[in-house]
Amino acid sequence: MKQPKRATIYDIAKKLNLNPSSVSRALNHSRNISTATRELILKTAEELNYKANSMASNLRKGHNRTIGVVVPRINQNFFANVIAGIEEITYQQGYNLIICQSNELAAREIKCINTLVNQDVSCIIISVSADFESDDHLKNIKEQGISLIQFDRVADELDTFKVTNDNESASREAVEHLIAEGYKRIALLEGPQNLNIFRQRKAGYLKALRKNGMPVIPELIVENAWTKDLGAIATRKLLGLPNPPDAIFASTSDFAALGVLEVANEMNISVPRDLGICGYSNESFTEITTPMITTIDQHSTLMGKTIAQLYFQELDSVTNGRKDKVVNIQPELIIRKSTLKSKI
Template sequence: MKSKKRTTIYDIAEKLNIAPSSVSRALNNSSYVKESTKKLILQTAEELNYKMNSLASNLRKGQSKTIGVIVPRINQNFFANVIAGIEDASYKQGYNLIICQSNELYEKEVQCVNTLINQNVDCIVISISVETINYQHLKNILDHHIELIQFDRVADELETLKVINDTLQASYEAVNHLINQGYKRIALLEGPQSLNIFRQRKEGYLQALKKHNIPIIDELMLENAWTKELGAQATRQLLSLPNPPDAIFASTSDFSALGVLEVATAMNIKVPSQLGICGYSNEDFTEITSPSITTIDQFSVDMGKTIANLYFEEMNNSNVSATPKTISIKPKLITRSSTQRSAE
């Protein structure tokens, strides 16, 4: 069945035999319209089920009251929680979100950016994909005078607002914890080194080994093991070594750590006595695996709120600094059964 035509200001004007401009002014609470006329127009609008076109109204004011968010994957707990935090803070300011996911693909990320630019969003928030090494599409956002906020995975060379985690320190603390639990051959599952967060996590790992005078062994460091399947594949490779590791730090994600745990279970390797496992991100499932997985909480909801509030703060700030602000949030190591040898 064909839907009824949407009521416009012209329908109200026609019914009352007045100018459409008068209806528009009344609906926007203009002082140039008499109170009696305004009351009549509002009453008629309600009778005709008129709905204000807030998008058109906001665009006339030079804003859309919309924030675009681009994440690599919506179904990861970390990114889902960041979005929830952004939405919570934005809703209180009368803003809406448009959410896109790149699926870790550069071309799709570029497409998402172009879509959001064409939607006239006021701000674009992005965590870049693993494939992203060219940043022209991000520069294009700035060329359109749209606020750009990078978070978590950022392009360091672009001077924009940024909200990040101190991932180097978090990784250092995770490896330090493993060493304190008596592990001596600690392997590292790395993410793509094109991304700054994975470079920093590797640096934290290396610093912890150096502090304790533990040799750095190349064959214990495997790159691009950032999904459950790749984590499992890397674990099989590591455990087949003549001298295998006694702990694996999946610095890429908890999904990678889950792949480690599944392989260890299939090979009847006892966790944590024979193999320690530490992940990253504090995904929901890490609490309910057997054993539960030690991980790093990034305070993702708080990060989302910080991102949104940073935008509103900058929007109301008349003193624009030469160097855009970077906010760093300190993650927290969550120790669980998968590394707690001392609790056995």
């Protein structure tokens, strides 16, 4: 069935025998038109079921009230909460969001960016994908005159606003907690080292060990164990060692920590008595596992609000050129039963 033609200001003007510019002024509540004419135009617009084309209007004004967000995975609690935080602020400002998912693929991330650029969004907010290598597509955003804000996983060298966590100190605190609970051989599940956040978390792990006079054992560090399945594979490898770890810090994600817990249960290993488990991100399921999983809360909703506020502050001419381009949000260690060995 053919869709009815959408009414335009030209249809209203033709019906009333007025200039389109007069109709436009009335619809935009300009004072440069008589009250009687404005009321007639508004009444006719209602009769014709006229709807303003906000995108066209924004383009004419040189500004699109739409912001693009690119995240690795929408179905992770951390990214979902960041988006919710962004949306809470942008909604108050009358902005819309276009949300894209890279699925941890650089090629898909580039396509997302190109789509958003072609949509002429006013700002792009991004956390880069796992196989991120080049920042050329991010530089293109700035070259197109579009604002760019990075969060969580960022290209360090690129001069943009960045909203991050203090990953290193959070990881150090988590490992020091495990040490305080009496764990002696603490393994690390690390993420792709091309991403800044995983390098920082590894640095925190190493600092905690060295600060407490514990050796760094290479066989207890497993690379790229950052999903549930990879976490499970890494755990079987670690627990199969002649001298296995008595704690595993899944610095990559709570999903990896869940993989650790499932393998421990399969092998009848008592948690936390024989194996301590700590994850990262405070996914909702960490509160309903048995035992509940110790994790690190990144205050993701606050991060999202902070990101959006940065953009609107930048729009304000009073704060243009602000120098503090990196905002660091302190994560919080949430201690639960999976690491409380001393309480048994």
